[in-house]
Ligand code: SF4
């Protein structure tokens with residue numbers, strides 16, 4: 275595929291449909307077809323400036339799944355030079371949403387935003403990749419992306435169902451490190467001076483997912499159903515905390531994702547735990563400092579480039595160690611994506627694992643750092659699965675360790 279083989283622009287088909295009926299949609303698109311057309315045209319004539327930055331490109335070594343390749347294909351389907359087929363549609367799902375390409379794009383192109391809408395068009399045409407079937411079935415049955423049984427149950431001594439302060443845990447924390455939910459509940463009680471209410475009780479009496487991975491499949495009706503019927507009531511809450519960067523990013527106007535429609539006025543904008551910890555740790559410091567010279571930090575792409583929480587994460591680290599983190603290899607803008615996003619892992623499990631191992635290897639090359647700390651549960655889980663011989667943990671696990679929780 276060459277840069278100069280662009281077909282003449284035709285009337286592009288709409289990428290989104292107007293909501294049906296009188297009820298407000300659960301999700302509002304934040305980009306118009308014109309925005310997408312502008313972005314895909316920029317990519318078409320670009321000398322692939324961001325190619326090196328993409329985790330899918332690195333893991334799969336295929337031109338088709340570079341940011342340029344995916345956006346070029348989107349442009350061709352918009353021009354109707356290429357018909358949307360299951361094979362074409364599948365290509366749009368190879369973006370993890372990390373937004374790293376945007377950090378190197380002179381046009382500030384938001385590739386995941388464009389591809390999210392391309393997936394909605396694919397899903398409307400019944401072309402969600404079959405590899406995502408188990409993830410969708412798990413959402414239908416459990417309201418989470420993972421079907422695996424979770425043996426953990428919340429400690430009734432930790433949470434107060436009557437509290438007006440809510441805590442909605444990340445479903446990757448639930449799946450990979452469920453005991454941390456109790457510890458975070460205790461941490462919040464210590465720092466806030468009151469117990470919190472555990473939010474998101476699903477069909478199996480466990481917290482549900484906010485729906486981000488389901489939205490990333492492009493299946494808008496399924497996401498709407500999840501938001502309208504499976505989202506827990508947040509009635510009576512005055513504050514809502516979460517350790518899920520995706521849930522926080524839903525409410526971040528600058529993120530790539532379509533906004534949730536808060537038709538229910540009781541629904542609150544969530545605060546990520548690092549935002550509250552950044553202030554609370556300084557006022558109520560742990561007895562034990564963390565030795566930051568041992569720590570190599572991996573900034574999660576969802577925490578930095580979608581939820582804009584890299585500064586808060588660094589503030590937490592500084593408060594825990596009392597110093598600057600000396601072993602910081604990647605900053606919050608250019609940090610590499612580990613490939614751990616649920617849809618990409620479902621679609622390309624081996625490539626996702628290769629990418630996680632590659633990022634873990636890079637983090638491990640520091641001369642003094644022996645611990646890897648990721649700012650999100652999703653990444654800590656993916657990195658640890660790929661390199662179980664390394665000491666890899668999450669930032670919130672580190673906080674609980676400092677407080678001996
Ligand atoms: S996202 Fe930006 S840098 Fe990357 S291919 Fe498109 S125009 Fe070029």
Ligand code: SF4
Pocket residue numbers: 327328329330331340341368369370371372373374375376385386611
């Ligand atoms: S957002 Fe990340 S995964 Fe998606 S195209 Fe850009 S660099 Fe690749």
